[in-house]
Each structure stands twice: as structure tokens, then as C-alpha cells.
Amino acid sequence: MVRTVYSPEYCLQYLEQYASQEIFVTGLILGQITDARENVIHIARTPEEKGGEAISNDGSFASEKQDPVKNLLGVSEAWVADHAKHVTRMLPGGMFVLGIFITSDEDVFEDPNYFSKVKTILNYTYKVLNTNHLMFANCPHSNERLILHMSTNTKVLTCKSIEVGPSKNVAIKPVEWKFLSKPQQWQRLDCYYEFDEVYPVIVKKSGISVKQQFQQILESSHKTIESSVMFLDGELKDPSEQLEQLIKKKKTKNSSKTAQEVPKSMHVSLFVPFENALPETVEYLECDGSIHFSGIVASSVFMYPKASVGEAIAAVKQDIIRSLASRFTMHCDALIDDNLLPEEKVCFNEPPRRVLVPVGSLYLCDYLFPGEAPAEALLSVRELLDLQITEADVICDIETPADTSEFDALDRDTSSEELLATPQEASQFMYITGIAFAFLVLFVSIFIHYYDSISEFMRKLLTIS
Template sequence: MVRTVFSPEYCLQYLEQYASKEIFVVGLILGQTTNEKENVIYLARTPEEKNADTVSESSYVSDKTDIAKNLLSVSEAWVADHAKHVTRMLPGGMFVQGIFVTSDEDIFEDPNQFSKVKEILHYIHKVLNVNQYMYGNCPYTNERLVLHMSTSTKVLNCKSVEVGAPNRSTVIKPVEWKFVPKIQQWQRLDCYYEFDEVYPVIVKKSGISVKHQFQQILESAHKTIESSVMFIDGELKDGNEAIEQIIKKKKTKTNSKNTQQDIPKTMQVSLFVPFENTLPETVEYLECDGSIHFSGVVSSSVFMCPKATISEAIVAVKQDIIRSLASRFTMHCDALIDDNLLPEEKVCFNEPPRRVLVPVGSIYLCDYLFPGESPAEALLSVRELLDLQITEADVICDVETPADTSEFDALDRDASSEELLATPQEASQFMYITGICFAMLVLIVSIIIHYYDTIMDVLRKLLSRKYY
């Protein structure tokens, strides 16, 4: 059976704008794969390669570029790095499904060209597989798409190539690519997951590694979220049931009540963590030097094909939360000047970037803004990584609020005032003197109360006596 891929018509227009100018382009195919249907949501051109001395891990922005004239001059590492950055912007359940090429040469007929295609796909798979919490590689299939449009004939051809095989064996299959004039309908699932956990910290001779601590938090969060149970609109759904079936039931229920209320365009998702009421037989005690209080709310917006099942939606929501944490932790650590926190730093505050949404077609992808950054920073990422022009008004910045630092400021003031405190010996002497004075005051008050009547009689006699 031939694999069929559905794509909106604006993807065809995107290819034609480069093919008509006879421009060589290589880029990424972004989409979603389910058991019932495979959808492509967007094609993102890979930026021109930057010089090694001008590009950083967290940014593609640079003035110096090396323009590739054909596929053989493209660096597979550069395309893979583009795929890694774009994966951070994808919601759960969506992946880099392959690459597209516009060129005059037939990349499937030329052995050198096709060999380069395979190298790029294998390198992307390898890079995205490094961080398991990024969920870079689609778990449902090892086949990656290769879409080619000839700049001379404007003919489209698509095939799939298997990646990840230990012996690098190549299985090539034909793919039927269908451009759909009607915009694909997506079901949006929104979830707000709150974290409020305390983790132990052990100070080593080299200090505390921020990246290591974040990795431990990520591992713990992954175990917790994977064990959680998902409720949709407050109800526990059957995992084998399709999303469109739930929508139909809602429409039927609404029509039966003869109401004019529309069916909500979004489904509210809640994750509940089962309570474990069992303790291990032996409890290990760990001597710690401090603790990390990890607190905040992760906003999740996932878009699923209506034919997808509830089980696939559950996986996508959990992927989205963990992928978002892994993305912002990595970005935060890359932005640090020094990864180590020295032991003498008693209080330290780390604020990873917050999530914002950017529109792509009929769905939203995401970007991350560091504290103090404006939506204009998101426009740069969208233009560089997605080859998309949007305005600041299009960026949705209120899905996550900036961190509340009031509690940290109070702790910081307490820590900074330690130098003004008395030494333990001075404090002990002060408390001793204060205690004596307080005891004397209590004794005097008690005597006055006890002999109140006697004292008052004496005072009245003294005041009534006449002196001549």
C-alpha cells in the first residue's frame, strides 16, 4: 500500500515561489503522523549556513553566510541543527518528517545527490536522538519523507527513506503527496500543568552544575507525567475512541437540549498524578547541602487531527510538556556564563524562558522569550527558523506569565543581612541581659498587683495629712 501524505495548498505555493525563480533550496517538512492519517503542516526553508565563528548554539542570526548552490555543498550538520531548533518550536505530537529540495538536478536519479539526501536524513535522526526528552524523532515510523520539485519542469516527486537502521540499510518507497484545497481541521487541547517540587542538592568540590540539577528535575518530571492520568473536559475517555467521535457526541447532546451554544473549539485537559500510599521497607537518608524549589506552571497547547485517538492525544500532551521543559532548560543553560553555582552562594534564582505562541497556518507553534525580551525577539526566530513573516501583534504572550520573584527577593534580603547580625556569643549575652530585665519587670508588676490595696491606703493617708 502506497503511503499517502496530505498537505495544504499553501505548501505548494511555498515550493513554487522558489522553483519559479530557479533557486536551490533545502528545508524541513513539519507535520503529524497518526495511525489513520499523515498531515504536513508546513515547509520551513533551512537558513543559509553561517560561518562557525559567528553563529552560536541559541541563534541563527548572523551577517556572514555561505550560500549553497546545490545539494552537495550543503552541510548535513547545519540542516540537523536547524531541525533541532525547529523541534523546540513544535507542539507535542508533531515532528520533523523529512526534508524538501528545489533544484534543477533530479536528486533521486543522481547517485551522488541521493547519497547526500540519505546522509542528511541520518544525521538529523542522530542529532534529534541525543536528547530523549525532546522527542525529536517520531515514534510511529522510521521512514522520513523526501520531497523534490524540479526548478525546470516544476514536477513534484516524493519518496520515503528509512533511517535509524544499524547497518545504514536504505529502504526507499514511493509516497503519494496530495495537496488539499480545504484547510485541515485541527482539534486543540489545552492544558496547564503546575510544578511545585523540592529537590535535594549536594555540593561537590567543583560546585553545583545547573545543567545537572535541571537534568534531575527533568527526569523526575518525566516519571511523574508519564504516570499521570489524563481527563478531557473533566471526563476519563476511552483511549481507543477517536477525537471526532467525542465531538459528534457533544454536537448530538447539544442539539438534543435545543440550545444555541456552540461546541467549544478547544478541549480542556487535566493531568492527575496517582497517589502512592506505599513506603519502601528500607528508607535511605541522604545528607544534603541545600535544596532547589522548582515552581511554576507550564502552558500546553496541542493540535490533533480529529481522526486521532484519545491515546494518541494523551501521548502528544505529555510529550508537549516534557519537550517544553527540555527546550527551555537547554536554552537557559546555553545562556549561562558559568554553569557552576559555587557552594558559598546560599540563595540563587534561575528563571528559564517562558513560552509564547506564534501562528502557522491554522495552528500555533511556540517560541521562548527570556526575561526582559519583547515579542520582537520571537519575530527574529520565526523568520530565521520558519521562513515566515508575522507581526508582533500575532505573537500570543499571555499563555504564561513572568515569574513572581517576590519570594526570592525576600530570601535574598535575608541572606544579604546575615553580615549585620551579631555573633553567636554577642547574641547570647544580649539575650541573657534582656531576660534579666524582663524578669525584674515582671517581679515589680506582680508586687504592685499583690499589695495594691495596701499601697492605695498608704497613699490616701499621706494625701489626707495636713502639714503646717
């Protein structure tokens, strides 16, 4: 059975504009794979490579341009992979880089040199995206990647797929690419995950950096979120049921004339089972400090309506962890001092906050540090997604800046001047590092772990009395 991919019609116009000018272009194919259907949401030209510089966190470039690449053999696979890495941060859960597109006068499928280059680009990109599994950068459904080619001579469009990764299968498979004249309908799912955790910091002899500590926190958060149970609109649903069927049932239930219109988005609630929130073991460790994370991570996921509830839940979980991983990476890259705990100080930090940017009939995201205006997101969208949007199109209120009044008051207290370090720039999602918190966390963990034993001992003591 031939693989079929559905794409917005504007993607054809996008390819034709470059092919008609006989311009060589390579870029990324972005989309979603479900058991019901495979949808492409956008194709984005990879920016021209700059003089040895990588794409920065905000999507901008600092160095001068190199000479334009004339054909596929001159493309740097590292540059394409870097583009894919930055674009993945902008994708909601359930969306992935599905392959690459090319406009050229050479036939990339017939010429062995060009096809070998295509395979090198796709395999290198897969390898780079696989280095951070918490970014969920590689699509878990399949290791096959799309190759879409439009000839600048004949304007003929051809799509095929190959398998990447450890597999030695080099078979080229045909793919049927269909353009949709009407906008694709999407089911939106919104979730607000409250993050309020305290993590002890143990500095080993070799030391520990902010990035290393964040990686440990991400691993812990991933385990917690994966163990959680999710409710759609306050109800536990069958994972095999289609989202479309849930909407139809709700419309039937609210079919009376006075009934309000069924909301276009579903609200997802996340519940962590109590037993999964308890530590597996209690270790007596000397803590050097703690990190307190507090805030709400806003998640907006878009699914094909015929996708299953199970696929939607997996996408929401991916989105939360991907968002945390993206913020932590950007925050660490922006830090001047990688020292985890300043001596005898409490540091207030804010990672970047999330904003939404429109792409077709759905939204992708970007991240803004405190003090950055929505115009900063326009730069990322233009460079990374090759889209022109206005500042008014950026939705900035899904996450609000952090309330720093408590720390501002502490800063004004002359007796506490030495306790508070200068705040780093960023958002509503914040973390605080300090010395005192860790001992409280350790005490509470020990009490919870031995609570049952203490209770049983007290009952026996009362019985004897």
C-alpha cells in the same frame, strides 16, 4: 500500499516560488503522523549557512554570510541537523520533523552522488535529534523520512521515503503527496501542568553542574508525567476512541436551543497516582542544598480530529516534557556561571516563558526570556520557519511572568542582603536553589516511607495497654 501525505496548498506555492526562480533550496518538512492520517503542517527553508556559527537560541545569526550553496553536495548535514533541533523546540507535542525538501535542477533520486548526500543528511539529523530523548525529537511512529523534490527545470514534484537510523534497509519507497485546497481542521487540547517540586542537591567529589542537575530533574519529571492519568474535559476516556467522536457526543448532549456552543478546545487535566508520587526507596544522604521548582507549564497541542484519545494523551505528555527540556537547555546556555549552589545564598532564577506563534491554522511556540518583547519571537519565526508574521500575532499571555514580590521584599531587607543572589533573567516558571530546603525534604520522605510501620507499632502499643 503507497504511503499518502496530506499538505496545505500553500506548501505547493512555497515550492514553486523557489523553483520558478531556479534557486537551489533545501529545508525541513514538519508534520504529524497518526494511525488515521499523515499531515504536513509546514515546510521551512533551512537558512543559509553562516561562517562557522551555529543557530543561536533566539534564532539569530552573528557572523557574516558564506557564499551561497549552489547544489546539494555543498550542504552541511550538521547545519541542517542544527536547524531541525531548533525547530523541534518550536513544535507542540505530536509534531515532528518528517523529512527534507529540495528544489534543484539535479534529479536527487537518479544521481547516486546526490542521493547518497540526501541519506547522509537524514541519518545525521536523526542521530543528532536522538541524543536527547526527552526532546522527543524523532517521530516514534516510524523511522522512515520523506524526501520531497521539485525540479527547477520541469517543475515536477516527486516524493519518496527512506528508512534512517540503525536499520540497514535502503529501499526507496514511493509516497503520494496530496495538497488540500481547504485548511486542515485541528482539534486543540489545552493543559496547564502545575510544577511545584523540591529536589535535594548532592554535590559529589567531582562536582555537579546546573545542566547535570536539570537532566536528573527532567528524568524524574518524565517518569511522573508518564505515570499520570489524563482526563479530557473532566472525564476519563477510552484511549481507542476518536477525538472527533467525543465532539459529536458533546454536541448531541448540548443540542438544546439554550445550550452554549461546544468549545473549540478540550481541557486536559493531569493526575498523578498517589503511590507513584512516593519515593521507591529512602536513602540517608548528606544534602548540600536543594532546588525548588514552582510554576505552571502551559501546553497547547493540535491533533488531527480522527486521531485517537491515546494518541492525543501521548502528544500532551510529550509536549510538557519537550517544553521543560527546551527551557532548561536555553537557560543553561544563557548562564555565565555553571556553579549549582552559590555559597550561603538563595538564588532566584526564571527559565524562558512560552509564547504561541501562528503557522497556518494552528500554533507553534517560541520562548522569551524576561525583558524580551514579542518582536524577539518574530526573528526566530523568520529565520527558522521562513514565515513573516506581525508582533500582534504572537500570543504572550498563556504564561505570565513570575511573581517576585517575596524575593524583592527579601532583597530590600538589609539584614538579608547576603542571603539573596542577583536574579537571573527569564519567566513564570521559576526555580530557587538553597541550602536549608533539602533537610526538610529528607525528613518528609523518611516520615512518609515509615508512616505505615509507625502506625502499626502504635496500634499494638495501645492494644497492650
